[in-house]
Amino acid sequence: MPNLTRDFFIGLSNNKLLNKSAKKWGFRLGAEKFVAGTTIESVTETVKELNSDGISCTLDRLGEFVFEKEEAIEAKEESINLLEKIHAEDIDCHVSVKLTQMGLDIDQQFCIENMQEILHVADQYNIFVNIDMEDYAHYQQTLDVLHILRKDYENVGTVIQSYLLRTEADLNQLKGVRLRLVKGAYKESEEVAYQDKAEIDRNFIMIAKKRLLGDTFTSIATHDHHIINQLKNFIRENNIDKDTYEFQMLYGFRNEMQYGLAEEGYNFCTYIPFGTDWFGYFMRRMAERPQNINLVVKDTFYTKDGKFKKKPIIAGVVAGGLLLVLVGWKTR
Numbered sequence: 001m002p003n004l005t006r007d008f009f010i011g012l013s014n015n016k017l018l019n020k021s022a023k024k025w026g027f028r029l030g031a032e033k034f035v036a037g038t039t040i041e042s043v044t045e046t047v048k049e050l051n052s053d054g055i056s057c058t059l060d061r062l063g064e065f066v067f068e069k070e071e072a073i074e075a076k077e078e079s080i081n082l083l084e085k086i087h088a089e090d091i092d093c094h095v096s097v098k099l100t101q102m103g104l105d106i107d108q109q110f111c112i113e114n115m116q117e118i119l120h121v122a123d124q125y126n127i128f129v130n131i132d133m134e135d136y137a138h139y140q141q142t143l144d145v146l147h148i149l150r151k152d153y154e155n156v157g158t159v160i161q162s163y164l165l166r167t168e169a170d171l172n173q174l175k176g177v178r179l180r181l182v183k184g185a186y187k188e189s190e191e192v193a194y195q196d197k198a199e200i201d202r203n204f205i206m207i208a209k210k211r212l213l214g215d216t217f218t219s220i221a222t223h224d225h226h227i228i229n230q231l232k233n234f235i236r237e238n239n240i241d242k243d244t245y246e247f248q249m250l251y252g253f254r255n256e257m258q259y260g261l262a263e264e265g266y267n268f269c270t271y272i273p274f275g276t277d278w279f280g281y282f283m284r285r286m287a288e289r290p291q292n293i294n295l296v297v298k299d300t301f302y303t304k305d306g307k308f309k310k311k312p313i314i315a316g317v318v319a320g321g322l323l324l325v326l327v328g329w330k331t332r
């Protein structure tokens with residue numbers, strides 16, 4: 001059953017029409033729980049608050065399904081504006097980008113040139129840029145682009161996904177590259193990815209340990225307390241230098257753990273998505289953890305003091321529709 005729910009939300013996340021429509025609906029469906037705002041200004045305030053509690057951040061201006069050059073150029077320019085803002089405000093923050101947003105599906109060379117412009121500015125300000133890993137269809141191209149970019153820039157890294165069968169083998173060619181380790185958020189076939197949670201977790205821990213014993217910086221990105229606790233023990237037992245790794249979690253998830261790890265003295269970084277293109281990201285978060293639906297329904301239908309909202313807004317209608325479809329789907 002959880003797989004059906006997961007497939008349902010992954011299906012929604014890939015629906016281009018819903019993604020485009022969501023931009024027009026505005027910031028709805030309870031998305032503000034997991035997406036920090038729509039503008040650079042508002043998200044900068046969020047970063048400042050987290051920085052004041054000892055937490056660094058990575059900012060992701062959301063954007064998917066970019067098939068027009070104008071859209072990719074706008075995304076590049078917005079990323080450069082973001083770098084300018086981070087520098088001007090002197091906040092503890094780096095940037096995460098997706099290559100499809102920078103035009104990978106249009107033309108690889110065009111995407112590389114957009115990334116080079118971004119990295120040139122980031123390099124001047126000494127800001128790190130991480131390339132998010134997308135679905136397997138873009139995996140090899142992402143690694144190829146990364147290797148080309150790293151010929152001129154060292155301030156760029158990427159993400160490895162423990163659900164992929166080939167990740168361990170690929171680690172060798174990523175020696176010396178700052179990486180974020182995640183489990184993997186997309187639906188992939190058994191030809192390329194582990195399907196069993198236990199295997200994905202085992203691979204995550206094995207890769208994390210290998211990286212921790214190496215000397216290149218690794219972001220351990222998970223909300224899984226079982227994994228975090230195991231790795232904390234490993235770090236202690238092996239006396240790993242705390243400046244060679246950090247823990248990362250997504251904005252809006254397990255806040256008490258985020259602050260707790262920072263208070264314990266671990267380097268901690270919150271991944272903060274923002275922007276109007278929130279739908280695909282938001283649906284992938286629903287896919288990962290169906291309990292998130294409860295939070296969203298509560299926010300959509302109830303006021304903060306627990307009273308039912310009398311005037312249902314479009315968000316309520318849409319959320320209700322989605323839930324009905326989900327119930328129908330589950331009981332088929």
Ligand SMILES: Cc1cc2nc3c(=O)[nH]c(=O)nc-3n(C[C@H](O)[C@H](O)[C@H](O)COP(=O)(O)OP(=O)(O)OC[C@H]3O[C@@H](n4cnc5c(N)ncnc54)[C@H](O)[C@@H]3O)c2cc1C
Nearest residue numbers: 132133159182183184185221222223224225248249250271
């Ligand atoms: C900072 C960051 C960046 C990411 N970047 C990428 C990327 O570039 N590409 C990509 O494919 N994926 C990315 N992901 C998503 C990632 O691949 C996973 O899909 C996602 O993190 C869910 O897996 P998990 O490791 O958090 O734990 P899960 O496997 O979802 O959860 C494991 C266990 O942890 C506990 N748990 C988890 N969440 C909660 C919660 N909210 N409250 C209470 N208990 C909880 C539960 O016991 C659960 O069973 C990123 C994730 C993070 C955190």
